[in-house]
Amino acid sequence: MEVTTNAGDQIRTEAHRRRQSGFRRLRKEKYLWLLVLPGLIYFAVFKYLPMFGIVIAFKKYNPFTGIWKSPWAGFEYFQRMMDSPDVLRVLWNTLVLSFYQIAFVFFVPIVLALMINEIAYPWLKRLIQTVIYLPHFLSWVVVAGVFYLLFNSGGSVTSILAGLGYDNANVLTDPAMFRPLIILQSIWKEAGWGTILYLAALLGVDPELYEAAKIDGAGRFRQMWNISLPGIRSTVCILLILRMGSVLDVGFEQIFLMLNPQVSQVGEVIDTYVYFLGIRQGNFSFAAAVGLTKGIVGLLMIASANWLTRRLGEKGLF
Amino acid sequence: MFSTKWSYRIFDGTNILLLLGFSVLTFIPFLHVFAMSFLSLDNAKEFQRFLLWPTQWDFTSYQYIYDTRIFFSSLKNTVWITVVGTLINIAFTSSMAYSCSRRSFSGKRWIMLMVLFTMLFNGGLIPTYLVVNGLGLIDSLWAIVIPSAVSAFNMIVLKEFFEGIHESILESAKIDGCNDLGIFFRIVLPLSLPALATFTLFYAVANWNQYFASIIYTNSSDLWPLQVLLRQVVMVGQSDIFGAIDLSAPPPPPLSIQMATVMYTSLPILLLYPFLQKYFVKGMTLGAVKG
Numbered sequence: 001m002e003v004t005t006n007a008g009d010q011i012r013t014e015a016h017r018r019r020q021s022g023f024r025r026l027r028k029e030k031y032l033w034l035l036v037l038p039g040l041i042y043f044a045v046f047k048y049l050p051m052f053g054i055v056i057a058f059k060k061y062n063p064f065t066g067i068w069k070s071p072w073a074g075f076e077y078f079q080r081m082m083d084s085p086d087v088l089r090v091l092w093n094t095l096v097l098s099f100y101q102i103a104f105v106f107f108v109p110i111v112l113a114l115m116i117n118e119i120a121y122p123w124l125k126r127l128i129q130t131v132i133y134l135p136h137f138l139s140w141v142v143v144a145g146v147f148y149l150l151f152n153s154g155g156s157v158t159s160i161l162a163g164l165g166y167d168n169a170n171v172l173t174d175p176a177m178f179r180p181l182i183i184l185q186s187i188w189k190e191a192g193w194g195t196i197l198y199l200a201a202l203l204g205v206d207p208e209l210y211e212a213a214k215i216d217g218a219g220r221f222r223q224m225w226n227i228s229l230p231g232i233r234s235t236v237c238i239l240l241i242l243r244m245g246s247v248l249d250v251g252f253e254q255i256f257l258m259l260n261p262q263v264s265q266v267g268e269v270i271d272t273y274v275y276f277l278g279i280r281q282g283n284f285s286f287a288a289a290v291g292l293t294k295g296i297v298g299l300l301m302i303a304s305a306n307w308l309t310r311r312l313g314e315k316g317l318f
Numbered sequence: 319m320f321s322t323k324w325s326y327r328i329f330d331g332t333n334i335l336l337l338l339g340f341s342v343l344t345f346i347p348f349l350h351v352f353a354m355s356f357l358s359l360d361n362a363k364e365f366q367r368f369l370l371w372p373t374q375w376d377f378t379s380y381q382y383i384y385d386t387r388i389f390f391s392s393l394k395n396t397v398w399i400t401v402v403g404t405l406i407n408i409a410f411t412s413s414m415a416y417s418c419s420r421r422s423f424s425g426k427r428w429i430m431l432m433v434l435f436t437m438l439f440n441g442g443l444i445p446t447y448l449v450v451n452g453l454g455l456i457d458s459l460w461a462i463v464i465p466s467a468v469s470a471f472n473m474i475v476l477k478e479f480f481e482g483i484h485e486s487i488l489e490s491a492k493i494d495g496c497n498d499l500g501i502f503f504r505i506v507l508p509l510s511l512p513a514l515a516t517f518t519l520f521y522a523v524a525n526w527n528q529y530f531a532s533i534i535y536t537n538s539s540d541l542w543p544l545q546v547l548l549r550q551v552v553m554v555g556q557s558d559i560f561g562a563i564d565l566s567a568p569p570p571p572p573l574s575i576q577m578a579t580v581m582y583t584s585l586p587i588l589l590l591y592p593f594l595q596k597y598f599v600k601g602m603t604l605g606a607v608k609g
Contacts, residue, residue, distance in 0.1 A: 050441025
């Protein structure tokens with residue numbers, strides 16, 4: 001292309017040149033593309049394909065005719081969802097449990113971290129950390145199994161309770177005990193490990209601040225409140241945003257393991273409901289509609305929590 | 319001055335006592351399960367007590383479980399899932415993280431956006447199940463390891479770690495005639511061994527502990543991992559699932575069989591944990607500093 005006679009030609013050659021450089025670039029980066037490809041295919045197939053699979057929530061999905069040939073249902077399943085007392089019940093259960101978890105579980109690691117931070121002996125600090133991190137690495141099956149063995153009708157805790165005069169206390173099948181038990185389990189398994197990020201943030205606090213406070217006559221509580229706590233404030237905010245985003249995620253694995261027919265009235269949550277409805281009973285479209293609603297609410301929650309944090313002058317996630 | 323010193327001591331003392339109390343409460347259930355797993359039919363009275371240390375070292379329950387076919391097949395499945403799954407995890411995660419860590423890589427921006435978005439929103443259980451089903455993976459062990467091949471979070475953290483490797487090292491390798499593949503295998507991976515070890519551990523623990531994918535994607539008890547077997551034995555209460563091999567002797571008490579199954583399932587983690595703990599902590603804070 002030696003002579004360009006008019007503007008149109010010029011644009012065409014420009015586009016041509018850019019395409020050429022695109023190919024050249026692809027060739028130059030061929031190994032990088034080769035390396036990224038397995039991961040890329042994974043995300044496309046197992047994360048993005050299901051997002052398109054959400055259309056079954058708007059169709060009368062029939063496994064034998066397939067997604068595309070199944071007839072459209074429009075918003076029928078969403079309408080049914082709004083009218084279903086079961087859905088309202090599991091939504092309520094999810095929200096209550098989530099509220100309990102934020103109210104009673106979320107702050108435990110913060111307090112633990114502040115307390116561990118006050119220990120002056122490194123070996124003692126390490127010992128305590130080693131012990132309280134441990135349950136995090138065990139599966140929910142093991143944790144729930146241990147709870148079953150302690151609390152079932154022949155279990156040791158039940159025997160102790162019987163000795164104290166609480167005969168036939170069956171904690172596992174008592175609907176009133178279901179939520180406290182879940183909360184206790186969450187604290188036992190995750191509170192210790194939850195301190196890690198706070199402790200890392202506390203390492204970054206300038207030790208001179210404590211010295212200065214001491215000279216000013218501040219007691220230990222005062223130092224915790226005015227120096228340590230502000231030191232982890234941004235970490236708390238970020239973790240709180242993340243927690244808000246998953247307000248409808250209350251730990252499927254844990255709840256699934258602790259559910260039994262006697263407690264399902266208070267114990268069933270959205271995730272377990274979707275599982276039983278969809279995979280066990282084959283009600284794919286209805287279950288997908290419930291799941292989609294949950295996903296959208298999660299997205300909205302995380303966006304608004306993020307917006308709120310930024311409004312309050314903290315750094316958000318995005 | 320005197321009073322400050324005393325108030326400090328009281329503060330420290332209470333603080334340490336409370337934390338030690340929390341630690342003990344964390345540990346006691348385990349000790350109890352451990353102690354009870356050694357009980358046999360001969361000392362049934364002990365089941366009424368809250369033992370914290372074995373009164374005898376009777377391995378009958380362990381032997382009984384060990385000899386059964388279902389235990390062996392579950393152990394085999396768990397080991398397969400842990401080994402194959404972790405290899406896939408590390409291969410996919412590190413190669414993807416490497417390409418996205420290269421500053422000049424033209425796909426970097428949109429690939430990272432695509433990965434980040436999956437952390438905020440996903441298709442949900444049912445559509446994912448239909449994809450796995452459509453690929454014909456149902457009722458095979460591949461359905462356990464492939465749908466969780468890459469964790470978006472781990473990939474992002476590892477990418478940040480790779481970005482910390484100095485550009486000049488990569489440049490000089492390039493001048494010496496190394497292509498992008500060579501840089502990955504000969505420079506980046508060897509320089510990141512501690513980080514890779516940490517992620518291998520994270521993935522391996524997750525694979526060893528997984529049970530949910532098995533419940534959803536497999537139906538046959540031949541494909542059960544240990545975790546599902548444990549659930550069956552303790553939560554469903556099928557301690558007779560093992561089936562007696564030796565019919566001449568009565569089986570051990572159900573409770574000690576259940577306790578021993580818990581111990582078998584958590585043993586590798588309990589044994590390795592004290593030595594590996596510092597890697598876990600390092601890996602977790604690695605992600606936190608950047609995030």
